[in-house]
Amino acid sequence: MELPRPRRDIELTLRVNGAERPLTLDARTTLLDALRDHLHLTGTKKGCELGQCGACTVLRDGRRIKACLTLAAMQAGAEIVTIEGLAADGALHPVQAAFVEHDGLQCGYCTPGQIMSAVALLREGRTGSDDEIREFMSGNLCRCGAYTNIVAAIRQAADRAA
Amino acid sequence: MSGSIGRPVSRVDGPAKVTGAARYAAEFAPVDVLHVALVGSTVPKGRIAALDTRAAQKAAGVRAVITHLNAPRLPYRPFDERPEVDPSVGEPLRVFQGPEVRFSGQPIAAVVADTLAQARHAAALVGVTYAAQAATTTFEGGRRRAPKAGGGETRRGAAVQALGNAAVTVDAVYVHPREHHNAMEPHATVALWEGERLTLWDKTQWVNNDAVEIAHVFGLPDDHVRVICPYVGGAFGSGLRTWPHVTIAALAARLVGRPVRVELTRRELYTSVGFRPHTEQRVALGARRDGRLTALIHEATAQTSAYEEHTEETLSPARVTYACPNVLTRYRLVEMDVNTPTHMRAPGVATGLFALECAMDELAVALDMDPLELRLANYAERNEEDDLPWSSKELRACYRMGAERFGWSRRAPAPRSMRAGAWLVGYGMATALYPAYRSEASASATVFADGTASVRSAASDMGPGTYTAMTQVAADVLELPLDRVRFELGDTALPKAPVHGGSITMASVGTAVQAACEAVRAKLGAANGRSYAEALREHGVDRMEATAHVEPGDESKRFSSWAFGALFAEVRVDVDLGIVRVPRIVGAYDVGRVVNPTTARSQCLGGMVGGLGMALLEQADWDPRFGRVMNANFAEYLVPVNADIGELQVLFAPGDDRRFNPLGAKGLAEIGLCGVAPAIANAVYHATGRRLRTLPITLEAVLV
Incomplete structure (x- = not known):
């Protein structure tokens, strides 16, 4: 055929x-x-x-x-x-820096996607609470299980942006 | 010592990972790389009766369609000593060497094309006719075919008799399903031949073994294969062995005379890189009224493939966790027409502990005793199975620290007695432990006149932070700031390292790095406060290198080394909907010396997330008609997402196990997954009064 x-x-x-x-x-x-x-x-x-x-x-x-x-x-x-x-002139974007600071990554493979989602999340205004961050970051899987630190990183980036 | 060890240092590879600069196997693209798509069998057992590759060969961009009809016979040279990551019984699958089909999803053809889209389109055009044979596609069916001895039997005392005489007994069967690693990075191999030399960029937890295995398949000298893998996007055991797709990549590249890339799809991963085997376990405990164990029987029956016997350490917790004079363990294998299972994080131990620690919880109920008190009453002061003292054990401290932080004393003993609004509240706990192993390893250290150092070993970093921890160890010994030390790994051109699995990397590669750095300092005579620049000038050189090869001593004959932990979990169960939530988990660990508290905590957090998945979410839905996983994707094979995770707390008991190795670290990764699932399952019992012995504990199971 x-x-x-x-x-x-x-x-x-x-x-x-x-x-x-x-x-x-x-x-x-x-x-x-x-x-x-x-x-x-x-x-x-x-x-x-x-x-x-x-x-x-x-x-x-x-x-x-x-x-x-x-x-x-x-x-x-x-x-x-x-x-x-994201990084401008070699300086990490605040979300990237927060991920390093809070160890919001392990193997690093999901990390770019997590960070791009987090950058959008800040613009979407979905960082009102840790629960809200968790909910609106749940489209990004992390098999190493770095979620706790990912939330902490986003929380810091959101607080500093506010 | 500059004091780098023990500091909460940020991951040295963090910037590379958050900017997208870190390159994983599939991302190495040699010039003119071609793409490969695979055709998987659609029957679980039989023979390929006919193949029609004409349409595929004519499709746009196609360079080759490889099947058993046109593939060269590969030597598959036998091993003198089989790689420790391969099963000791059976033979690995040989690709495209004959018409036999051993499992559904077995690669039976490979299409090489200019683009991935072309390769996939052409792969869909390959016509296959099978002569299917009756297959064993259910666990029950396999069990009827006489289980194999597998790991065999161990006896201490007379457990059966003691169980019969025990004042209090529990006896139950626990089941967990086939689970999949599902690391975020799909397995991928890029193969490039230059004459008789082959370079593989491959996702692997052991570059050295990967090279040797492929050299054996193709009949090459071992040093003709170089494997490069600087980053591993998670693996959890799936990268221990060298799987058939690695051979396919090398074979395809050789046939078309161009480099090729094989990148498995998420669906293909479910039949290509092993899985945690479905296992059924019986635990029978006998105890005195005061809670002291008098009998412990633990039997496990696990699935394996029809062509290899994969066995696990499911029963080792039963032999060492508690003091008990009478212990019987028995391990059996059930053969099915599936691909071979493999090790998945804390293989055997995590699942064995699930059964053992749930049984201990049931015993506590039968005795009307606090579950933590029961553990303390049976505290093992030494390894009774091997009759050895522990090299270190701070489990009592773990119990105490964990219980305090969790607020275990607030637990009302009766099931269904704690509530928070419409939710039933349950507290559960479990013991965790994992053997601490150490293997031989090599490393080199070079110091330069500009005050920097380069340290190397062919180790891996699939996420625990090998790059960071080794940089810390080297900086510590070399007395240099961290940013002056560069650690390289993941390349067979570097000094040999052992497998990156079993949590052995810190104890093995770490001590090699320590020794290499000490050696280069000794070579330079650098101990007298002189700078490296001065010392090098005196030697008249611009750099100095030393290599060290370290091996474990006789410590494992004198001591038994294990990492320990105590897990406490709170669950909330919606009685009307059966929803189980886990608002918090507390884990307290004895892992010896903690080289980096930040990455160590991350390992344990990740273990808790994985354990939550094991307890409540993960299972391969199995279709026995076709011998196939039905939910071979991330939407239907459930793994924890961010919204599933509540508050997780990690505590470390002070420790420094120099009896185990000179660094004092016992290793941690596997231990993180241990004890989590039983703590959650026991909390579900406490919340609901229902004992659910089959994982995962889904809402429909809670509701029934």
Whole structure:
């Protein structure tokens, strides 16, 4: 049986961490694979490819999304920020610094996604209580179980931002 | 000594991890790397009768479709001495070497293509016809096929007789399901051949063994394989062995003459890298009226595959945790047509303790005795099984510190007697312990004229903080500030290290780092207050290096070394909905000397989270028709999320076990998971009056 062949390559320009990145991609390429395999921005992690773990969380136009659940082709023109785009001039973003200070990480694999979610969480105003932080960070799994320290880190970043 | 040891130092690899700079196996991309997608079998047992790869081969971007029909026969050279991480009985799965199917999900074809999307599309086009055979896909079915001896039997005294004569007895069966490591980083291998030399960037807990195993598979000299793995995105045991996908990566790269990457999908991880085996345990306890144990029988029956016998230390807690003159343990294996189970955090010990510590709680109820008092009444002053004194044991301090912090004295003894609004409240506790092992290890230390040092060992850091702890040890001995010392790991080009498992890294690699740093200081004669720059100048060199290889002495013949802990958990149970919440857990630990209180606390916090998952959430839902996990994803295989976690408190009893090793650290990682699930299960009993002996304790189980 001959299956219809998908259209192979498309050309598009992604805007990632403030830079225009022209790409030629297999049309089926997810934003996650475009970031990791084509732009070599491997800070955005692949954990499940099903939108269930949050390791690939990035910001799109300021809102957190899962990069594995969207095609790169759907994000042309959007403003994408990844973990590599957070630190300014070598100085850690306050959330990044708080994660180091409170040991909100162990193996580090979920960490970029946790931090991108936390950055969005601060903007969303969902840091009113530890319980609220826990609830709105529950889309980001951490198998090492660093949750206690992640909450402490976000609490500190929120208090300092207030 | 500069005093770096014992300080709550921030993780030295923290900045790399929070900026995304830390690179994990799949993220090493050699030029022209190709992508691999796997085809898994859909029957649990049988033979591949026919394969149709024509459509796949014609698909866009496809470079090769590899099956048993076209794969070269690999030598699979036998081991003189089998790697300690492989089961001692059976043979590992050999990929693409024949038509036999041994479990559902077994890789039976690999597609290599220019892009991942192309590889996956083509993999879906591979047609397979099976000659299926009757498979054993249930535990009961396996048990009917005569269990294997497995770990065998141990006896101390006459337990069966003593149980018959005991004043008070409990006798019950405890069950836990097949559980999966589910580390956040999927296993991945990037393979690059240069002539007859192979480089693998592989997710592994043991680069040295990984290289040797692949060298054996391909019939290469061991030193022709280099394995690099600077960061491990969690593993919890799944990275101990070298699994078939590593061979597939090397094989595919060789066949297409280009580097390739194999990155397992979350679903594939459920059949590719082992799992904690479903185990059923009987614990029978006999005691005098005053609570002193007179008989302890602990039997475990665990699943394994049809091609390897994986056994665990499920019964070691029964032999050493309590003073008891009559102890019988018996371990059996049940063969099923599944992939081989493997070690998962605190293998055997965590699950054995679940059964033992729940049984102790049941005994306390039968005796009308406080559960903590019962533990103290049976405190083991020495290892009675091996008839050895402990190298150190501060478990009494752990009980006391934990109970005080938790407020154990506020516990009303009767079940269902404590409430908070609509919620029933339960307090439960359990003992934790884990054997402290030490292995031979090597390290090198180099000091430079600019006052910096580089220290190296082929160790791993899957999250506990090896980078940080080793930097502390080196800085301490070299009397340098932490930021002048750089520790490198995860590369077979570095001095050999043992497996990163069993909580042995600190005691093994740590003492090697200590010895290498002492050696380089001795070589330089640096003890007299001179700077390294001055000492190097006197020697007329710009750097000085020393390598150390350390081995355990005879301490394990003279002492028994274990880490200990006491866990206390509070649960709240909604009687109408069956919801179980865990508002707080307190753990007090004796792990010897704590090298870094920050990362040590994190290890124990993580263990509590894992233990909560084991108690309330985790299980592979099994479909016996196909011999397959039905919930092979993060949405349906439940793991704890942030909102599941309440207040967790970690306390360390003062300790410094120099009888065990010169650093005084007993190791911690595994101990963190121990005792958590039984403390929670016992708290559920206290809250509800219902004894639930099967994990996980789901809300439907609470409601029935």
